[in-house]
Amino acid sequence: MEVKQVILHKRSGEVKQHCKKDGVLTAEVASSRVSHLGRFGTGLQYFYHHLSLPNHNLRDVSVLCSYIHLQKLEVPHNKIKDLSCVSHMPYLAILDASHNEISDFFGFQPPKNLKEVNFSHNCMTKMKDLSAYTSLSKLDLDYNSFTEISGLERCCELTHLSLTHNKISKISGLDNLPLTDLCLGGNQMERIEGLENMKSLQVLDLSLNRITSLSGLQNLHLLGSINLEKNLISEIQECKHVHDLFLLRNLNLLGNPVQEQPDYRLSVIFLLQHLAVLDQEKVTAEEKVSSVNKYDPPLDVVAAKDHMTNLVYQLMQPQVLYDSTLPSADSPYPMLVLTGPQGCGKRELAHRLCQEFSEYFAYGTCHTTRGPYLGEVNGSDYHFVSEEDFQTIVHMGKFIQTMKYGGHSYGLTRDSIEDVAREGLACCVHMELEGVLSLKYSHFEPRYILLIPTQLEKYMGHLKSRGLYTPSQIDMAVSRIDLYANFNRQRPGFFDNVIPCDDWEEAYQMLGQVVKDYLLLDEQGEGQNNNRASPDNRSTVSGHGPEEKPPSDLSRSVSGTMSHSATPLDPSDPAYRNYSTKIQAQLSPQKSPAELASIRRREQLVREAIVGRSPGVYSQLFKSSAQTAPSSLQSHDPDTHFSEDSSSDGSRASSVLSVPSSAGALSVLGHTLETHKDHMTSDQTPDDASPGTDHLATVITPSSERRPGSNIKPILPPIPTGRKTPAALSPSPSPSPNPAVREQGEANKEG
Structure with a gap:
């Protein structure tokens, strides 16, 4: 075996030496380079189908005219100028004649099965009509001297075309071709044109040109890869031309002036969210999220940023x-x-x-x-x-x-x-x-x-x-x-x-x-009509007569901060708008202990919040736990309306707005009048329902369910007392047998 290998290497060296002397291919050399033995015809004849002679310094390969059964011929890196021998190879499917000195474009009769041809790195200057090559699917013409594209109009099977490093200045002659891969890098093109009808194009290489815009690629919806390295694209907005190419995954803009733009990478990723590779680097999910948050953030993100800025x-x-x-x-x-x-x-x-x-x-x-x-x-x-x-x-x-x-x-x-x-x-x-x-x-x-x-x-x-x-x-x-x-x-x-x-x-x-x-205006209007129709229907401390009705829920205030003072402030008083002065003026013996405790507690919370000793006060704004109603109640004249605040009931969850007046005239009730009355026993008198603080806290218990859409808490207490009092909603009350009630009614009338 070793002796045979030595002999084969020796013969191979002699073949190369012989070829280098005169550049003429001999039958002996060709026979030593064939491969892939196969059968032919009836199956009784055997022939070699592949011949490879790379880098043999060949100039003349006319001896191959007798190799009519070749299916693949490879003669790259030689000095061949004539390939007319291919005309005698009717079964040839693959031809590689790159890196030679061929100047005649397809200077041979067309083999009917020829599919792949590589004529790169030759001396061709003009393309001829290739309509006879109906089976041609791949054509490589890189590194020649072509100035225009022609003769390919009828190559209905051509899917791969490469014409890099030529002298082409305009894309033409490719209409309606079934091309999937087109390489035109290293030419002299300044714009993208002539590709409008190439609906099957998937890979496009336009690197090393003078292109300034991506216009012309809008309709190529199957494009998955675009190489525009080392061109003259300077604006990020040029990416809008390929924004609707949803199959585009690979874009290369290396060496373009656009890379000098601030936030270039995030901008391109934002405009082309479907990219997987940009400038030969993988696009990460974090980059996509960052680009969206920077250039088109969701409404919630914008609102959060604005709030942080304002705060x-x-x-x-x-x-x-x-x-x-x-x-x-x-x-x-x-x-x-x-x-x-x-x-x-x-x-x-x-x-x-x-x-x-x-x-x-x-x-x-x-x-x-x-x-x-x-x-x-x-x-x-x-x-x-x-x-x-x-x-x-x-x-x-x-x-x-x-x-x-x-x-x-x-x-x-x-x-x-x-x-x-x-x-x-x-x-x-x-x-x-x-x-x-x-x-x-x-x-x-x-x-x-x-x-x-x-x-x-x-x-x-x-x-x-x-x-x-x-x-x-x-x-x-x-x-x-x-x-x-x-x-x-x-x-x-x-x-x-x-x-x-x-x-x-x-x-x-x-x-x-x-x-x-x-605002519960309908309920209040109905209550006022009832009061006008029955002048004797007045609420007193002792509750005289069976015809007297209990005070309306609207006339009760379950918030300690909403109770009226015995003598309301005169709006003409200079201290009327001073909130602190109004609170101090209202700290009178007539207030119930619960009211005084509520006012003191609010003042203390404000003081602690100002000096920073009570940060937990503001954190309570975001709690949704239920609160029990304060237990302060007073008997009032029936024509003076007060407000009650509680959490919203499920049936009124979407229609509860607390907007009371300064006198407590109106507020939103979490529980309706009927709900409150259902909790009262049939034998309970009106007086039993009003002064019992413990009983009220038990009867009116706010729901713990959160109002849909509420940001903070289910309870909206009314506006603090002492503000502008709206016009009286009912006629002045008639004299009351109770002095305390009469005095209070007169005070409200004056206010």
Whole structure:
């Protein structure tokens, strides 16, 4: 065996030496390089199908004309100029003649089964018609001198074409070819064109060109890999042209000026979320999340960031104690928020609501950087400011809620709410969904009412008729209807009530009824009518006569902070608006021990919170445990209304808004009058139901269930006492036989 191997190596060396001398291929050399023995015809004849002669310094291979049964011929790295011998190989399927000196493009008769041809690194300058090569599927023409692509129009089986490092300046002649891989790197192209009809293209190599834009790739929906290394792409926004190519997984932009852009990688990943490899580096899930949070964060993320920004800037300023809306676990300030898509009428309905219910609501004016629409008044509808002024207010820590919509900034300041609260009223505001999400992070507990169009054509017609919005703004507003609907469907209780707003008059009637239900105005009106019809039906300390009815639940206050003082403050008194002075003035012997303890406890909590000794006080805002009602009750004149606060009952979970007046005229009851009466025994007298503090704490026990959509607690106590008193809702009481009751009724009448 060793002797035979030595002889074979010796012969091989002699063959190479012989070829190097004259470059002529001999039959002896060819016979020594064939392989893959196979049968032919009837199966009784044997032939070799593969011939490989790489790097033999060959110039003449005409001897191969007699090798008619070859199926694969490889003669790379030689000096061959003529391949006419291929015309005598009808079964040839694979031809590799790379790295030679061939100048004649396909200078042989077409073998009918020829599928793969490699003519790279030769001296070809012009392409010829290859329509006769119907089976050709792969053609490699790299490193030649072609200036244009031609002659391939009828190669209906061609799937792989490579023409890198030529002199091609324009892509043409490839329409309707079934190409899946196209390599045109290292040419002189400045734009991408001529690929519109190549629907099967999957891999595209355009590296080492002068391309400045990705325009021209929009319709190639099967593209999975694009190589644009070392081109002249300078703008990240060029990636928008391939944004809809959902099968694109590999993009290479190495060596382009665009890489010098700040946050280049995250920007491209954001625009092309389906990428798996960018610039030959794997795209991680963390990078995808970071890119979304940076350039198109979810609404919740935006709201959280805005809230943190406002809170940080607020803490950087000298701290101010807002007495009217002071955060407390016992009495959060009541608010009403109307939300809905642009142009749904929430601003108009908010103004009309505040006008009709002026004794309970006032409009909270927001700031915005957009210009006023026709009819809008600065300071009434919005505070119209510049972007610089808006950012100044942000840095001053005055905003509790900010948002961006339509390229403009919107914000609600604490001062806007405080101005309303000082008047003893609840604040009514309107905002988009982004503002609602931001406001839900604050300590306020508004009630949110969604106004949503249900008739799309009517809504669009209304937006167009106003003449205030561009077509893009109208399309955006219409598209956001589904956003609101999805929030309401996917987050039960996110909104406290939903009202269709196709007809503003009907919407306002529904809104007014909802507010009346919130404020229990129907029950109060019914109680007032009963009092007027029966003048003798008065509540006294001793409870005289069987016709006397027990005091209404609306006339009781289960919150120690809502009881009236014996002598209310005169609004003309300079100390009327001083919250601390009012509290001290109301610490009178006429108050019950429970009321005094409640007021002292609240003052102590405020002092400890200011000096930082009681951080747990504010953490109570986020607890949802039930609270028992305070046990202070007093007998009052039946025409003087008081408020009762309790947790919301399940049947009224979505319609409970506590908006009492300064005199305690109105509030929301967690338990209705009927629920309270059901707990009273049939033989219980009205007097038995009012003075028994222990009994009241047992009967009216707030539910521990959380109100759907509530941010903090199920209980919304009324506005603290001493604020603006609304107009009297009932006629002056008649003289009472009880001196204490008569004195109190006169005091209320004077107030």
